[in-house]
Amino acid sequence: MGQPGTVQSVDRAAQVLEIIARDGESSVGRIGRELEVHGSTASRLLASLAAHDLVERLEATGTVRLGVGVLRLAAATRSRLDLTAQAGPVCDALAEELGETVNVAVYRDGAAINVYQAQGTSTVAMHNWVGDRTVLHATSSGKMLLAHLEQDAIEDLLASPLERFTEHTITGATVLREQLQQARENGWAQVVEEYEDGLNAVAAPIRGPAGDVVAALSVAGPTYRLAPGSLPATARVLLRAADEISRRIGYRADVTG
Template sequence: MPAAGTGLGTVQSVERALEVLEILAREGSAGVGAIARELGIHPSTASRLVGALMTHELVERPAAGGPVRLGVGVLRLAAATRSRLDVVAVAGPVCEALAEELGETVNVAVYRSGSAVNLYQAQGRRTVAMHNWAGSRTVLHATSSGKMLLAHLPRAESEALLSGPLEAFTARTLTAPDALRAELRTIREQGWARSIEEFEEGLNAVAAPLYGPEGTVVAALSVAGPAYRLAPEHLPATARSLQRAAGEISRRLGHRARSVD
């Protein structure tokens, strides 16, 4: 049985490790002795903290016994955060304008660990109030954003997701892997995805891809609305407006579309 207080000790170690990072961010570099003095801990404890952070490349020590500084692992974490913040900052104004133009709800979602994570939601003033999806996770196979993201995953990853059990949310939800594979091919060919009452009865949606500087799909832009207003026959026209907005966001993210002669 774990000793009493083990959990508390772990939390304290994490807090001290974070304090080490704060010290290095402030000072640029610092010796283990200086870190120990500021934290009020034994030098051996400070050395163990530095060693743990070095394992994850969060700090580095160019010379043995020399000062410690922040490592490349911090840059990786910052880049991951920045990419999400960039998408939201760039997409926000375009989403707001599109929501006003169409009178429907506009969302931006990214792929994370088998789900579509909604980062931003905009609603036009004429839009009937809908659930706020910002910050929530939704499934891939039954939503327009999810299918768009799924269509652009590496093949091995998408196949792994399709091989698992797929929940039916309504009578229209596609759960047959072969049917979904066929739809994903169509999505890649036509450049937009749709969901017709597949996630919620009475709710339709379309999605378009957002491209990053390298030409990869980094997020999905979607428009959703009640089926009586966003009817299936209206989805292609809505998709064209959506694709124009998605192209503008992609351009602002640094993507340069290839010209067609």
């Protein structure tokens, strides 16, 4: 029986995966009996799961077991958990050193998703960005992630109308292309009151074992503390921290560079 508020078919599909995970493999009849559904219903559930490679049928026995799709999902989760686990101590130390808010963000479906945040001693009631989707063109993490996408993906974003958040938000494609090029050349990106009035930020890339940019490390603070003129010096500190996180998750410049 599903929990209140759940979708029955999804709830049953999840139960099927749990049964197979518990038993190693199972038959349509056994799954139907445990779920207390007709065999045809169990068969349709398994067919849907098989279409996404979440289960696979063993021809020799007629039973089913978990498929490679489960491994893909597990790998994606493990990658994110590994990133936050390794980045956490570095972010905490960086936030303490700079006294400002430090975030780690990853690219997902046209946005930057924050997966870790550490607050410095100078921050007061700073918004918790973990789990939030933020735009690419008006945030430092977003610009850094955008700068390392495939060129087609960059052009797709620049071809769409870009939302203006403050009078300083850059919405022109030509200027943004120049900023993305600078971010790639300098190794860091910045925003000056482009997403929120009075808030500045700078971001650096976090690289995975293959050398590709898998996340962005950023520090943000009010303009009276994190003034535009101080951003290059802050970026140098940030780059060292980003390099440390990259090293922790398997990047080796002497091997991949």
